[in-house]
Every structure is written in C-alpha cells, then in structure tokens.
Amino acid sequence: MNLLFPQEKIVFDLPDAEIEYHPSLFDSEKSNELFQLLKNEIPWQHDEITVYGRKHFQPRLTSLYGNDGKPYGYSNIIMRPNRWNSLLMFIKNNVESICNENFTTVLLNYYRDGKDSNGWHADNEKELGRNPIIASVSFGVERVFQLKHNVTNQRQSINLENGSLLVMKGATQHFWKHQIPKSSKEIGARINLTFRIIK
Incomplete structure (x- = not known):
C-alpha cells in the first residue's frame, strides 16, 4: 500500500450515480511535488476540435498514456x-x-489558468464499456467540478482539491454530464489525471 495520507471518503447521495470523493489521496507536500513533475515531464499537446463546423484549439493541454498502444x-x-x-x-x-481496479489508460489535462476549461460531456465512449469507472486525480489549484443530470437537470458541485481523488462508476455516465467551467478569477494552474479502462 503506497498511500501517503489517511483516507477520508465522501459518498454523494445522487440518483442514477455512484460517486465518491477522497479529499486527500496525497498530502499537500507530495501533491505539490507531483504537480511540478507532471508539468515539466509530460509531453503536453494542444489539439484542435471542431465545434459547430468551426475549428478551435481546446482550452487546455492534454496527454495520453496507456497499455498496448490502444488509442482513445x-x-x-x-x-x-x-x-x-x-x-x-x-x-x-x-x-x-x-x-x-486495474486501469489501462490515463488522460491528462493541464488547465493553465482560469480561462482553461472542459465543457459539458460524459465519459461514455464505446471503448470504455457500458458502465465505466473513471478515477480523477487533481493537483494544483482547486477547481469547481460540476455535474448535471440529463433528465431532471439536478446539479451538484464539488471543489476538487490539490491531491484529491474523485471516482465515478456504475450508471453515472449514462445519466450525468460533468464539466470544469471557466473561472473569472486570477488563478493558477491545475493538472488532472483521469484513469480509465479501455476494453
């Protein structure tokens, strides 16, 4: 067991979802160290996406690591x-x-400041299987993570702290979307790692 901090777990009582939050997977000192290493050692890329027929650069940097060369x-x-x-x-x-779980892949997102974001989406790509488990680790500046139910429009906000772990599993991706909204505040950088299993 490599855990560096006693584990507190918060389970959210939300319909059609299985979501738990561990505020301190890593302590503050280790989290800051890992943030700097990720920032400096990961080969970040800046991809274009097409939205309503127009190309834009994603409002964040990304990188992908995984087993067996499987694309995502x-x-x-x-x-x-x-x-x-x-x-x-x-x-x-x-x-x-x-x-x-034994995760096969991690998608990394580097939010350079409050202008970087990730819009409403579900992690429901077919290669993730029917009820994917997504384990999301955050380092750096705390950002708000928002969830929205597809049918009822119920919402939940979670402040993702430095060194925290958020786990979404079960039917969550079928019924809920999530996002990291832009922030108007002058804030620093955040790096997020979302571990997943590609079938």
Missing part, C-alpha cells in the same frame, strides 16, 4: 498513448489501491 478518441480527436513512466505508475498504483 473523443470530440473527433484520436489520441495515441505514450508508454507508462515511473511517475505515472506511482500515481496509478495509489489510485488502484483505493479503487481495486
């Missing part, structure tokens, strides 16, 4: 994974010890 696609972007390195394996092992 979303928003008409096909990403080819880099091979796991020791830094990501360290984080992955800690996440897996909480989730009791």
Whole structure:
C-alpha cells in the first residue's frame, strides 16, 4: 500500500450515480511535488476540435498514456498513448489501491489558468464499456467540478482539491454530464489525471 495520507471518503447521495470523493489521496507536500513533475515531464499537446463546423484549439493541454498502444478518441480527436513512466505508475498504483481496479489508460489535462476549461460531456465512449469507472486525480489549484443530470437537470458541485481523488462508476455516465467551467478569477494552474479502462 503506497498511500501517503489517511483516507477520508465522501459518498454523494445522487440518483442514477455512484460517486465518491477522497479529499486527500496525497498530502499537500507530495501533491505539490507531483504537480511540478507532471508539468515539466509530460509531453503536453494542444489539439484542435471542431465545434459547430468551426475549428478551435481546446482550452487546455492534454496527454495520453496507456497499455498496448490502444488509442482513445473523443470530440473527433484520436489520441495515441505514450508508454507508462515511473511517475505515472506511482500515481496509478495509489489510485488502484483505493479503487481495486486495474486501469489501462490515463488522460491528462493541464488547465493553465482560469480561462482553461472542459465543457459539458460524459465519459461514455464505446471503448470504455457500458458502465465505466473513471478515477480523477487533481493537483494544483482547486477547481469547481460540476455535474448535471440529463433528465431532471439536478446539479451538484464539488471543489476538487490539490491531491484529491474523485471516482465515478456504475450508471453515472449514462445519466450525468460533468464539466470544469471557466473561472473569472486570477488563478493558477491545475493538472488532472483521469484513469480509465479501455476494453
């Protein structure tokens, strides 16, 4: 067990969802260290997406790592994974010890400031399977994570703290969308790692 901090778990009582939040997967000192290593060592890329027929650069930087060279696609972007390195394996092992899963892939997002964001979406790509488990680790500046039910429009906001882990599983991706909205505040950078299993 590689966990560096006693684990507190918050389970959200939401319809059609299984969501739990661990505020301190890593302590503050280790989280700050991991943030700097990820910022400096990951080969970040800036991809274009097409929205309503117009091309735009994504409002964040991304990178993909995974097993067996399996690609991952979303928003008409096909990403080819880099091979796991020791830094990501360290984080992955800690996440897996909480989730009791063997993740094959991690998508990394680098939000450089409050202007970077990720719009409403569900992690429901077919290669993730019917009821995917998504384990999301955050480093850096705290950002608001918003959820919205597809039918009832019920909403839930979670402040994702430095070193935290958010886990979504079960039918969550069928019934809920989520986003990281832009912030008008002058804030620093955040790096997020979303571990998943590609079938």
